[in-house]
Amino acid sequence: EPEVTQTPSHQVTQMGQEVILRCVPISNHLYFYWYRQILGQKVEFLVSFYNNEISEKSEIFDDQFSVERPDGSNFTLKIRSTKLEDSAMYFCASTDGGRVNEKLFFGSGTQLSVL
Amino acid sequence: LAKTTQPISMDSYEGQEVNITCSHNNIATNDYITWYQQFPSQGPRFIIQGYKTKVTNEVASLFIPADRKSSTLSLPRVSLSDTAVYYCLVGLISSGSARQLTFGSGTQLTVLP
Numbered sequence: 001e002p003e004v005t006q007t008p009s010h011q012v013t014q015m016g017q018e019v020i021l022r023c024v025p026i027s028n029h030l031y032f033y034w035y036r037q038i039l040g041q042k043v044e045f046l047v048s049f050y051n052n053e054i055s056e057k058s059e060i061f062d063d064q065f066s067v068e069r070p071d072g073s074n075f076t077l078k079i080r081s082t083k084l085e086d087s088a089m090y091f092c093a094s095t096d097g098g099r100v101n102e103k104l105f106f107g108s109g110t111q112l113s114v115l
Numbered sequence: 116l117a118k119t120t121q122p123i124s125m126d127s128y129e130g131q132e133v134n135i136t137c138s139h140n141n142i143a144t145n146d147y148i149t150w151y152q153q154f155p156s157q158g159p160r161f162i163i164q165g166y167k168t169k170v171t172n173e174v175a176s177l178f179i180p181a182d183r184k185s186s187t188l189s190l191p192r193v194s195l196s197d198t199a200v201y202y203c204l205v206g207l208i209s210s211g212s213a214r215q216l217t218f219g220s221g222t223q224l225t226v227l228p
Contacts, residue, residue: 004158035218043159043202043218056215091158104151104216106158 002026006092006107013082014115021077021110023092031095032075033104034067036060036088043091049075082114119203119219126225133190135222137203140184148179148186151202153221159202163188190224198226 005024013019025032034046047057047067054067064080075094079086089111093104120138127133139148147166151159163170165177165186176189190197200221 033215042220043153045215045217048215058215089156093158103149103161103164104159106160109156109158111156 002105004092004094004105004107006090006110008110009108010111010113012113012115015084016081019079019082019112021079021090021092021112023075023077023107024073025075025092025094026105027073029094029105031055032067032069033093033095034077035091035093035106037091037109038088046077046090079112082112084114087112087114118217119205121201121203121219121222123220124223124225126227127193128227129194130192133193133197133224133226135188135190135201135203135224136185137188137219138185139203139205142183142205146205148177148183149204149206149216150175150177150188151204151218153200153202159218162201193224193226195226195228197224199224 004026007022011019030050032049035043036046037043044060045058046061048055049067052069066078068076075092089109091106091109093106095104147164149164150162152162153159163172163175163177165179167179167183170177178187188201200223202218202221204216204218206216
């Protein structure tokens with residue numbers, strides 16, 4: 001089965017530093033998402049992306065966050081100045097086919113630790 | 116966004132059928148019901164999706180009553196490897212702009228030997 005690939009699997013950074021989390025969605029998918037999960041808590045929506053622009057974003061996705069699809073394959077999440085509370089597992093997801101939310105494929109996640 | 120309510124946890128024994136019920140009283144006409152499974156330190160994995168009545172695949176069945184205010188995920192003959200968190204999500208399926216799916220707190224299923 002095709003996979004969503006995320007790199008790196010673990011990222012450790014100092015507070016205030018910028019981080020870029022990378023994702024390669026499944027090649028024919030059209031809709032892309034970032035979710036995060038703080039340890040022991042539920043999966044939280046951050047942002048959705050379609051047709052090279054943000055479709056929807058949550059309150060968590062403030063000005064410190066940005067997303068980009070720099071080429072035809074990568075989808076990145078940038079956190080400009082990390083805070084301690086940004087420590088979480090970040091999941092990238094993409095959807096199968098032409099209908100949004102029909103079936104999300106999630107990557108294995110990037111564990112971000114902010115020190 | 117329709118809010119969902121699920122039991123926080125359930126225990127079962129290997130070989131038993133497990134039914135997890137989710138309430139979604141304010142589901143909208145165009146919303147679909149989707150269940151995901153999540154193992155520790157992994158991304159959620161799609162299990163099944165439906166709109167009404169019953170849907171079955173190789174992994175599970177999904178029962179949705181006529182009023183669609185609840186749904187039940189049925190896992191036949193569970194094994195230890197089915198121990199995971201199960202999420203019920205309600206959301207719009209459409210073309211065009213991507214819409215968020217909201218995860219609830221999920222149900223921790225523990226399968227005992």
